[in-house]
Amino acid sequence: xxxxxxxxxxxxxxxxxxxxxxxxxSAPKKGHTNTNKFKQLYDEFSTPNVYRAASGAxxxxxxxxxxxxxxxxxxxxxxxxxxxxxxxxxxxNAPDVLKYLWVQLDxxxxxxxxxxxxIETEKIEPVLYPSQFTENYISETFDGGFNIEAVTHTNGTPxxxxxxxxxxxxxxxxxxxxxDTFSFSIKWWYNINDHVKKRGxxxxxxxxxxxxxxxxxxxxxxxxxxxxxxxxxxNSQFWGRDEFALTFGDYEVxxxxxxxxxxxxxxxxxNRKEVFTKTMMQRYEQAKKSYDEPVLIVTQAEAEAxxxxxxxxxxxxxLKAENVRDFGFATSRRFIWDMMAVKVGDKDVMAVSMYxxxxxxxxxxxxxxxxxSTLKTYSRMTFDYPYHKAISVHAKNQGMxxxxxxxxxxxxxxxxxxxxxxxxxxxxxxxxxxxxNFFPMIVNSDERxxxxxxxxxxxxxxxxxxxxxxxxxxxxxxxxxTEFPHRRGPAKKIVPYMSGDQxxxxxxxxxxxxxxxxxxxxxxxxxxxxxxxxxxVMGRDLFDYAFKEYSxxxxxxxxxxxxxxxxxxxxxxxDLDWFWRGWFYTTDWVDIGIKDVKKYxxxxxxxxxxxxxxxxxxxxxxxxxxxxxxxxxGSEDFKKSMKNQNPAEVKTVKEYLMDNFSExxxxxITAPKYFYNITFEKPGGLVMPIIVEYTYxxxxxxxxxxxxxxxxxxxxxxxxxxxxxxxIINITIDPNLETADIDTSNNSWPKKEKDGEFENFKQKIxx
Numbered sequence: 224x225x226x227x228x229x230x231x232x233x234x235x236x237x238x239x240x241x242x243x244x245x246x247x248x249s250a251p252k253k254g255h256t257n258t259n260k261f262k263q264l265y266d267e268f269s270t271p272n273v274y275r276a277a278s279g280a281x282x283x284x285x286x287x288x289x290x291x292x293x294x295x296x297x298x299x300x301x302x303x304x305x306x307x308x309x310x311x312x313x314x315x316n317a318p319d320v321l322k323y324l325w326v327q328l329d330x331x332x333x334x335x336x337x338x339x340x341x342i343e344t345e346k347i348e349p350v351l352y353p354s355q356f357t358e359n360y361i362s363e364t365f366d367g368g369f370n371i372e373a374v375t376h377t378n379g380t381p382x383x384x385x386x387x388x389x390x391x392x393x394x395x396x397x398x399x400x401x402x403d404t405f406s407f408s409i410k411w412w413y414n415i416n417d418h419v420k421k422r423g424x425x426x427x428x429x430x431x432x433x434x435x436x437x438x439x440x441x442x443x444x445x446x447x448x449x450x451x452x453x454x455x456x457x458n459s460q461f462w463g464r465d466e467f468a469l470t471f472g473d474y475e476v477x478x479x480x481x482x483x484x485x486x487x488x489x490x491x492x493x494n495r496k497e498v499f500t501k502t503m504m505q506r507y508e509q510a511k512k513s514y515d516e517p518v519l520i521v522t523q524a525e526a527e528a529x530x531x532x533x534x535x536x537x538x539x540x541x542l543k544a545e546n547v548r549d550f551g552f553a554t555s556r557r558f559i560w561d562m563m564a565v566k567v568g569d570k571d572v573m574a575v576s577m578y579x580x581x582x583x584x585x586x587x588x589x590x591x592x593x594x595x596s597t598l599k600t601y602s603r604m605t606f607d608y609p610y611h612k613a614i615s616v617h618a619k620n621q622g623m624x625x626x627x628x629x630x631x632x633x634x635x636x637x638x639x640x641x642x643x644x645x646x647x648x649x650x651x652x653x654x655x656x657x658x659x660n661f662f663p664m665i666v667n668s669d670e671r672x673x674x675x676x677x678x679x680x681x682x683x684x685x686x687x688x689x690x691x692x693x694x695x696x697x698x699x700x701x702x703x704x705t706e707f708p709h710r711r712g713p714a715k716k717i718v719p720y721m722s723g724d725q726x727x728x729x730x731x732x733x734x735x736x737x738x739x740x741x742x743x744x745x746x747x748x749x750x751x752x753x754x755x756x757x758x759x760v761m762g763r764d765l766f767d768y769a770f771k772e773y774s775x776x777x778x779x780x781x782x783x784x785x786x787x788x789x790x791x792x793x794x795x796x797x798d799l800d801w802f803w804r805g806w807f808y809t810t811d812w813v814d815i816g817i818k819d820v821k822k823y824x825x826x827x828x829x830x831x832x833x834x835x836x837x838x839x840x841x842x843x844x845x846x847x848x849x850x851x852x853x854x855x856x857g858s859e860d861f862k863k864s865m866k867n868q869n870p871a872e873v874k875t876v877k878e879y880l881m882d883n884f885s886e887x888x889x890x891x892i893t894a895p896k897y898f899y900n901i902t903f904e905k906p907g908g909l910v911m912p913i914i915v916e917y918t919y920x921x922x923x924x925x926x927x928x929x930x931x932x933x934x935x936x937x938x939x940x941x942x943x944x945x946x947x948x949x950x951i952i953n954i955t956i957d958p959n960l961e962t963a964d965i966d967t968s969n970n971s972w973p974k975k976e977k978d979g980e981f982e983n984f985k986q987k988i989x990x
Contacts, residue, residue: 567608574592585633596695668782714751759914760931907964
């Protein structure tokens with residue numbers, strides 16, 4: 224036992240010596256400021272309260288308002304005009320007294336006096352197409368804003384109101400106390416825009432060959448703004464980019480359109496037997512039992528026949544929706560219509576597509592299947608899809624979402640052929656827009672303030688759903704492809720953005736309209752951050768559990784960024800303040816490299832370090848008990864200690880100390896032959912785990928993930944000691960490109976030499 228104790232004391236002495244040396248080498252240099260990347264986010268976060276708990280869950284006093292709508296809508300197809308009469312019943316669940324109500328008039332973004340164009344910088348382009356010149360400098364400004372004809376109490380009494388751009392303040396006859404409800408009506412109309420010419424989230428597309436239009440209609444009615452414990456009244460104008468903050472409620476909507484149109488939208492169609500033919504009803508019943516292939520409710524031949532006539536009669540479609548935050552619909556006599564059932568949890572949901580013949584054959588083959596696959600993936604990652612249907616509508620150049628319905632691009636050429644890019648673009652946008660049913664249509668974040676909370680989270684799940692879609696439908700892939708090509712999600716995809724000009728990069732936690740490179744900021748970077756968090760930081764089990772917890776806590780509620788951040792930590796026991804700060808509050812980038820690798824050998828002779836200790840303390844060599852000394856390869860100690868010995872033949876620790884053990888003890892002792900002191904540096908500002916792959920002389924590899932907390936005491940460099948019976952021949956940081964490291968030239972040891980420009984040129988010529 225005495226011998227064994229001595230052995231352990233010796234090894235402790237050795238280990239502490241290496242540790243001390245490593246600490247000394249990685250200690251903050253003179254003048255270095257530790258920026259404390261691990262400081263808690265108390266300064267950035269709102270203080271928890273009765274409405275929002277410190278755990279990230281809704282607090283015990285959480286509340287949200289309710290706005291219920293009854294609407295009668297009329298589409299004037301000949302004049303491209305939409306008219307409506309709506310009654311809003313508003314319920315004040317807040318503990319506050321309200322003197323007035325705010326209503327959003329988003330169509331006013333297209334009014335002649337809109338200020339939206341005035342906030343955009345402009346310059347003369349040196350060369351223009353005639354169409355561009357006409358549009359920019361000659362064409363008359365489209366007048367598409369709301370025309371408010373009346374705002375009245377339900378008893379007919381006019382209400383005072385004031386319009387400020389895209390917001391309308393309605394004065395209440397008397398203040399609303401907690402629990403009060405108030406009903407009022409608005410009569411309005413507006414000119415519908417051509418969304419192909421002027422772009423827009425809704426509008427119509429004109430088909431010149433037959434004069435028909437396909438309508439995708441949204442933001443079409445005055446909608447209640449959100450009043451919450453965080454913002455009070457949402458008071459940010461709609462300038463065109465940032466989307467919407469909306470209140471949940473129940474809808475009863477009657478939409479009158481030409482009798483030869485087909486229509487679908489948010490909610491349950493309550494008069495299906497009145498608006499469907501007998502044949503359509505039979506096909507619909509068949510579709511409810513079809514889980515593998517869509518059933519055509521309206522065929523292409525039927526749609527083409529309908530497009531030849533313009534009925535002067537009308538038909539009213541009645542839709543009813545409960546607990547939705549918005550409403551949208553699509554209508555045209557040119558639409559082909561198919562449906563398929565998809566099992567979600569213990570119920571059936573209808574996956575639906577509407578598209579003109581210009582969408583075929585691509586849309587008939589894949590749209591509804593993409594809808595079905597998306598519902599399955601998102602339900603697995605969050606909660607079972609609660610609505611009875613999800614609709615994908617084909618509209619040129621569109622990609623926009625509303626409860627139960629969305630419009631998507633992806634059009635083949637006139638001869639029906641299409642490129643792989645068109646194929647994947649169409650599938651990707653359908654997955655993305657259908658996914659928006661979950662974020663923000665159900666987990667109802669404020670898109671006007673925090674675009675990333677819907678676009679970023681949704682883009683992350685889109686990446687997961689695309690992988691699932693390719694596995695479920697391998698025939699959907701283009702010939703020669705084995706996986707879905709992803710625009711966003713994989714860490715390497717965000718590297719060009721994060722390594723770009725800092726003058727044109729803003730933190731994720733920036734209001735959408737104020738960001739540069741909106742797509743990268745609101746979609747790409749947060750999606751990548753979450754994928755990295757899932758794959759490289761937390762692991763799938765912890766991440767998926769916490770993400771599902773957030774989704775369930777905040778379904779049909781209004782979460783903030785802090786609610787998301789706190790829930791992810793609360794449900795995983797992962798302190799992630801360092802991650803949120805770096806990825807969401809700064810524009811720092813990842814760059815971790817190998818600064819230095821030192822190899823050590825065991826020696827029986829005192830090394831320079833020990834000689835200094837002996838000299839300082841007056842210790843003679845003969846006074847020393849046997850110790851193990853670590854000698855750096857290539858040092859003077861190494862040269863003296865090794866003398867004429869081959870380093871590969873140097874005794875191991877076990878051999879040096881063998882005399883201190885019994886024969887039985889010797890059989891159970893193993894000791895390393897190689898010792899490495901590895902120094903990692905971090906030129907980039909982002910704190911991240913260090914993922915390291917070690918390759919040994921026998922060909923085996925071992926990957927170690929050092930948690931991000933390794934940087935807590937030094938933000939510049941850290942060291943680790945690796946012991947092995949096998950020689951290490953290669954060390955690689957982030958071998959699978961999981962961390963978005965912007966510079967991999969410092970990720971390998973021995974350092975990989977890059978070919979010069981001439982060598983690259985020669986290889987290119989040979990290729």
